Amino acid sequence: MFLLYTAFFVSLAALIISIALFFTIQNRLPQPSTVAADKTQQLLVRQPQESDVQGDAFATPERPSFDTIVSGDVIPSNTDQASEDEEPTLYFQTPAAAAGEDYQPDLSYLPEELRTSRESAGLTSERIAEIKGMTAGRYYYYDCLNSEEQTLYAELYHIIITLAEDVFISATDAQTLEKVQNCVMNDHPEIYYLSGYYTTRYTLGEQTVGFSFTGRYLYDAAEISRRNLLIEDYITRCLSSLPAYADDYTKVKYVYDYLIRNTAYDIDASDNQNICSVMIGGKSVCQGYAKAAQMLLNRAHVDCTLVVGTVTSGMSAGPHAWNLVYADGNWYYLDVTWGDASFRNGNSVNEGVNYDYLLTTTAEISKTHTIGSVVPMPLCNHTEDNYYIRERAYFTEASLEAFGDLVARRMSEGAPAVTFKCSDAVVYDLMITQLVDESKIFDYIHKSPGESLSFTRSDDHLSFTVWF
Numbered sequence: 001m002f003l004l005y006t007a008f009f010v011s012l013a014a015l016i017i018s019i020a021l022f023f024t025i026q027n028r029l030p031q032p033s034t035v036a037a038d039k040t041q042q043l044l045v046r047q048p049q050e051s052d053v054q055g056d057a058f059a060t061p062e063r064p065s066f067d068t069i070v071s072g073d074v075i076p077s078n079t080d081q082a083s084e085d086e087e088p089t090l091y092f093q094t095p096a097a098a099a100g101e102d103y104q105p106d107l108s109y110l111p112e113e114l115r116t117s118r119e120s121a122g123l124t125s126e127r128i129a130e131i132k133g134m135t136a137g138r139y140y141y142y143d144c145l146n147s148e149e150q151t152l153y154a155e156l157y158h159i160i161i162t163l164a165e166d167v168f169i170s171a172t173d174a175q176t177l178e179k180v181q182n183c184v185m186n187d188h189p190e191i192y193y194l195s196g197y198y199t200t201r202y203t204l205g206e207q208t209v210g211f212s213f214t215g216r217y218l219y220d221a222a223e224i225s226r227r228n229l230l231i232e233d234y235i236t237r238c239l240s241s242l243p244a245y246a247d248d249y250t251k252v253k254y255v256y257d258y259l260i261r262n263t264a265y266d267i268d269a270s271d272n273q274n275i276c277s278v279m280i281g282g283k284s285v286c287q288g289y290a291k292a293a294q295m296l297l298n299r300a301h302v303d304c305t306l307v308v309g310t311v312t313s314g315m316s317a318g319p320h321a322w323n324l325v326y327a328d329g330n331w332y333y334l335d336v337t338w339g340d341a342s343f344r345n346g347n348s349v350n351e352g353v354n355y356d357y358l359l360t361t362t363a364e365i366s367k368t369h370t371i372g373s374v375v376p377m378p379l380c381n382h383t384e385d386n387y388y389i390r391e392r393a394y395f396t397e398a399s400l401e402a403f404g405d406l407v408a409r410r411m412s413e414g415a416p417a418v419t420f421k422c423s424d425a426v427v428y429d430l431m432i433t434q435l436v437d438e439s440k441i442f443d444y445i446h447k448s449p450g451e452s453l454s455f456t457r458s459d460d461h462l463s464f465t466v467w468f
Contacts, residue, residue: 102132103147105170110210114168114202117212121164128154140305140324141183144375152180156213160184160194163221165214172208174199182374186306189291192227192274193218227276234279235299238262242300248327249385251300252334252359255293260340260353263289286337287321293336294323302327304334309372320369325359330382332359335369352417356461358387367460388421388463396423398430404444411468418445419465428462441466 104125107115118124131154135142142153148170155169171177177199185191195218199211219227242254262282269283270276277284278292290306297304303326311320322335335357357365362380371377388394393406403420410418422428435441436455445453445468455466 102129103151104128105148105151107168107170107210110168114210114212117167121159121162121167123155123158123164123167127158131157135187139187140303141187141375145180145183149176149180149183152176153184156181156184157188159213160191160215163215163217166200166212167214168202169211169213171211174201174211177211177213179374186308186374189275189295189306190231192271192276192291193224227280231275231279235296238296239300248302248325249359249390251302252297252325252327252385253387255296255300256334256336256339256358257353259289259292259296259336263292263340265337265340289336289340290321290323293334297323297325307333307371307377308374310370311368312370322357322365322369324377324380327359327385330384331378331380332382332385333357333362333365333369333380334359335365338368352465352467354456354458354465355387355391355419356421356458356463359385361386364461393418393420394423395420395427395431398427398434400434400440400443403431403435407444415468417465417467419463421461421463423462425462428459428464432457432464435464435466 107118128151132150135154135157136150137143142150145153152169152171155167158164159167159169169177171180181197185194194215196216198214198216201208202210202212238255238258243250246254259278263278264283265285266283267285269281269285269288271281271284271288273285273287275288275291275295277288284292287306294304294306305324307322307324309320309322310318320337322333322337325332325334338357339354360380361383362371362377365371365380383389386394392409395402406420407418420431422431441453445466447453453466455464457464
């Protein structure tokens with residue numbers, strides 16, 4: 001009898017433990033965050049639409065401090081012992097360094113409806129691998145991400161270009177999601193139809209296991225197709241006059257000049273944060289200029305990406321966008337917006353091109369620009385393709401004869417202006433004194449009595465431009 005009672009109580013205890021374990025396991029399954037379940041609710045992440053944008057501003061993520069970043073986002077290999085001649089270690093990953101072990105998220109635990117959302121959108125392991133294969137080594141921001149972030153990048157890219165909605169992705173925190181989404185947008189100027197996104201967060205107990213992603217699309221597929229035809233027509237018209245067999249410098253200068261002469265800076269332009277403003281409307285602000293330059297140069301087989309940051313002077317003080325270009329084997333910065341002389345002057349007088357921002361160095365751009373850190377940027381310290389070096393307009397001594405030769409060359413080319421840059425402030429001050437204060441400029445650019453010359457000077461960049 002004792003053994004019978006013992007067996008009964010052991011069986012009852014086992015049954016109770018099994019029931020408790022069942023409910024414990026059920027509670028560990030991923031649950032969508034809702035108002036009723038807990039107070040995490042639906043997570044809404046959005047970037048500003050056009051109506052939210054003030055001035056030349058645009059959405060950028062939170063950026064880390066620059067406490068450990070020196071010389072334009074470059075960290076020397078040994079800060080304490082590095083010599084001046086030592087080559088710094090670039091604080092960004094090359095395609096080879098970024099590749100690593102291919103990351104594939106384990107989604108086997110997901111409920112059927114979440115797995116189905118990926119399959120219905122065509123987001124398979126094979127598709128992710130295909131996107132990674134065609135992206136690695138071609139897109140700067142992608143190559144700066146680790147393997148797990150690159151998988152998320154591929155997921156977001158596929159979802160956006162297919163205009164999909166409510167698709168489960170492998171991101172496990174909102175900060176990484178925002179960073180990678182910005183990388184996708186910064187790498188792909190052709191994605192002009194996304195103004196933001198919604199996500200729903202899924203948790204496993206207290207742990208976030210992923211999000212579903214829904215893009216906020218400005219246009220439907222038919223309108224995107226219509227606009228793409230207009231954009232392709234613009235690209236064809238622009239690049240059709242590009243000299244055959246041009247080197248990278250010639251291509252960059254051509255696109256720089258073309259955009260400035262065919263685009264009006266207009267803070268009220270529609271679509272001013274994307275390429276449509278430039279390529280369809282002919283009016284834009286900084287991000288429109290920069291994304292158009294990126295798309296045109298990439299089509300011309302020059303690696304060009306978007307740079308976001310801030311500027312502290314001029315009409316566009318605040319958030320700003322420009323470009324990083326890999327030309328003839330070296331990195332340079334390019335700012336098409338600030339190359340528009342009429343924009344820099346604040347009016348339409350002396351419309352022309354300012355070449356201070358054509359293939360310049362980190363040191364030069366940093367005089368007026370602060371480089372952001374969505375991903376780190378390389379040190380740009382080469383000058384071989386800088387405008388003033390290539391055009392023999394860089395003066396290392398105060399020489400009126402050299403200025404006269406430069407004027408003659410520009411006039412023979414039919415240029416509307418002549419511009420030069422000085423190696424230091426002493427040379428610059430002497431040239432300005434002789435040309436302007438002593439009026440010797442009229443010895444080289446002849447005007448009738450009573451006529452005047454228009455010029456601009458940049459004391460930051462030690463450059464001087466005069467219009468014929």
